[in-house]
Amino acid sequence: MHLPQIKIPATYMRGGTSKGVFFNLEDLPLEAQEPGVIRDQVLLRVIGSPDPYGKHTDGMGGATSSTSKTVILSKSRKADHDVDYLFGQVAIDKPFIDWSGNCGNLTAAVGSFAISNGLVDADRIPKDGIATVRIWQANIKKTIIAKVPMTNGEVQETGDFELDGVTFPAAEVQVEFVAPADGEGSMFPTGNLVDDLEVPGIGTFKASMINAGIPTIFLNAEEIGYTGTELQEVINSDPQALEKFETIRAHGAVKMGLIQNISEAVARQHTPKVAFVAPPAEYVTSSGKHIDQTDIDVSVRAMSMGKLHHAMMGTAAVAIATAAAIPGTLVNLAAGGGDRNEVTFGHPSGTLKVGAEASLVGDQWQVDKAIMSRSARVLMEGWVRVPSETLNP
Known part of the structure; x- marks a missing residue:
C-alpha cells in the first residue's frame, strides 16, 4: 500500500547570494524536531538529495552549494536573543547534511523570517524603521545581529540595494557578526599568521x-x-x-x-x-x-x-x-x-x-565584529511535501 505524502509548512527564501528552504522548528513533524537520522532524511527529501543526476529535479534544491540549503528556526532559548538559527548544508549527490558551519548569506533572511513568523517579541519590532533581531547561530554558537527594515508593521523586502551575484535590487539588511572567531581556542589554530x-x-x-x-x-x-x-x-x-x-x-x-x-x-x-x-x-x-x-x-x-x-x-x-x-x-x-x-x-x-x-x-589576535550588507526576499511560502516513509528510521 502506498501512503500519501505529508505536508510541512515551509518558506523558500533568498538570503544574500544563496537560497534555501526555511522551517519553523515547531512545524516539522515531531520525529524531525530533534537532530538525527529522521530529520536528515526529511530535509534530504525536501531538497531532492541524493541525486546522481546532479539536477535536484525531484526536490527544492538548485543543484549548487548556494541553493542546496535548509534552515530551522525557533524562538531562542538563549538569554538576550530572539531566535535560534540552525543551518544544514545539503550534499547534492550524497545522502549527507553538514551541520558543522553557518551560512552567512542566508543569515540575512533569518531576521525577516523570524519577524514574519512570530519568533520575535512584538515589543521589539517597530512599525517603521529598523528592527534589530538578535540571532543565536546554533551551529557555531555565535551571536549575529540583523538590522531588518520595517514599513507599516511588515518586513520591507523591496528596495534599491544592489548586491553583485543577485539579479534584482531589494531592501538592504545589515548583518553584524559578533566576535565571529569560530570554535574554541585561537583564531589562528596553528599559532601562525602564515x-x-x-x-x-x-x-x-x-x-x-x-x-x-x-x-x-x-x-x-x-x-x-x-x-x-x-x-x-x-x-x-x-x-x-x-x-x-x-x-x-x-x-x-x-x-x-x-x-x-x-x-x-x-x-x-x-x-x-x-x-x-x-x-x-x-x-x-x-x-x-x-x-x-x-x-x-x-x-x-x-x-x-x-x-x-x-x-x-x-x-x-x-x-x-x-x-x-x-x-x-x-x-x-x-x-x-x-x-x-x-x-x-x-x-x-x-x-x-x-x-x-x-x-x-597579548599575543593573540581577536576580532570584535564583522559587518556586511546583504538583502533577502521571500520567494514562495506554503507547504513542501515528502513521502510518508521518510519518517521511518
Missing part, C-alpha cells in the same frame, strides 16, 4: 588558516597556478583542479585540528573553506560587468562544497575581512598590507565591501 601547508603529491604552499566566520584556508593564487580573476567554468570544468582543491582542503583541515586524519574530510564537506587571493586586477564578471583594478583592494575566489562559488559565501566574507584586518596574513598582504578596518574584494560576480575590527590582545 604556515607552510604540505600536501603530499601536490606541493607545499603558503597558507593563512583562520577561524573567523567559518574555518578558511587562504592560499596565494599564483602559487597554485591561478590569477585570482577566474570565473566558475575555469575551475569547475577541470576535474583535476577540483580534486587538487579537495586534497588541499583535507590536509588543511587536519592542520587546523578540525579532523584527525584526511579520511574524515568527506564527512565535513562544508568546512573548512579553501580560498585563493591575489592583488587587485581588472576582470570581467560572470554577468559581463567590467571590474577595474582600482575598484577593489584584493581579488578572492573561494571553493564551496567542492566547486568554485559563483560569488562569495557570507561567512567566508567575514573570514576575508578579518584576515585583511590583521597585518601579515596572505589576505592582508595581497590587499597591500598595513592596517585596515574594511576591504572591498572582487569575486566572480562582482565586488563586496565588508568591515572588521581586529585587535591584538
Whole structure:
C-alpha cells in the first residue's frame, strides 16, 4: 500500500547570494524536531538529495552549494536573543547534511523570517524603521545581529540595494557578526599568521588558516597556478583542479585540528573553506560587468562544497575581512598590507565591501565584529511535501 505524502509548512527564501528552504522548528513533524537520522532524511527529501543526476529535479534544491540549503528556526532559548538559527548544508549527490558551519548569506533572511513568523517579541519590532533581531547561530554558537527594515508593521523586502551575484535590487539588511572567531581556542589554530601547508603529491604552499566566520584556508593564487580573476567554468570544468582543491582542503583541515586524519574530510564537506587571493586586477564578471583594478583592494575566489562559488559565501566574507584586518596574513598582504578596518574584494560576480575590527590582545589576535550588507526576499511560502516513509528510521 502506498501512503500519501505529508505536508510541512515551509518558506523558500533568498538570503544574500544563496537560497534555501526555511522551517519553523515547531512545524516539522515531531520525529524531525530533534537532530538525527529522521530529520536528515526529511530535509534530504525536501531538497531532492541524493541525486546522481546532479539536477535536484525531484526536490527544492538548485543543484549548487548556494541553493542546496535548509534552515530551522525557533524562538531562542538563549538569554538576550530572539531566535535560534540552525543551518544544514545539503550534499547534492550524497545522502549527507553538514551541520558543522553557518551560512552567512542566508543569515540575512533569518531576521525577516523570524519577524514574519512570530519568533520575535512584538515589543521589539517597530512599525517603521529598523528592527534589530538578535540571532543565536546554533551551529557555531555565535551571536549575529540583523538590522531588518520595517514599513507599516511588515518586513520591507523591496528596495534599491544592489548586491553583485543577485539579479534584482531589494531592501538592504545589515548583518553584524559578533566576535565571529569560530570554535574554541585561537583564531589562528596553528599559532601562525602564515604556515607552510604540505600536501603530499601536490606541493607545499603558503597558507593563512583562520577561524573567523567559518574555518578558511587562504592560499596565494599564483602559487597554485591561478590569477585570482577566474570565473566558475575555469575551475569547475577541470576535474583535476577540483580534486587538487579537495586534497588541499583535507590536509588543511587536519592542520587546523578540525579532523584527525584526511579520511574524515568527506564527512565535513562544508568546512573548512579553501580560498585563493591575489592583488587587485581588472576582470570581467560572470554577468559581463567590467571590474577595474582600482575598484577593489584584493581579488578572492573561494571553493564551496567542492566547486568554485559563483560569488562569495557570507561567512567566508567575514573570514576575508578579518584576515585583511590583521597585518601579515596572505589576505592582508595581497590587499597591500598595513592596517585596515574594511576591504572591498572582487569575486566572480562582482565586488563586496565588508568591515572588521581586529585587535591584538597579548599575543593573540581577536576580532570584535564583522559587518556586511546583504538583502533577502521571500520567494514562495506554503507547504513542501515528502513521502510518508521518510519518517521511518
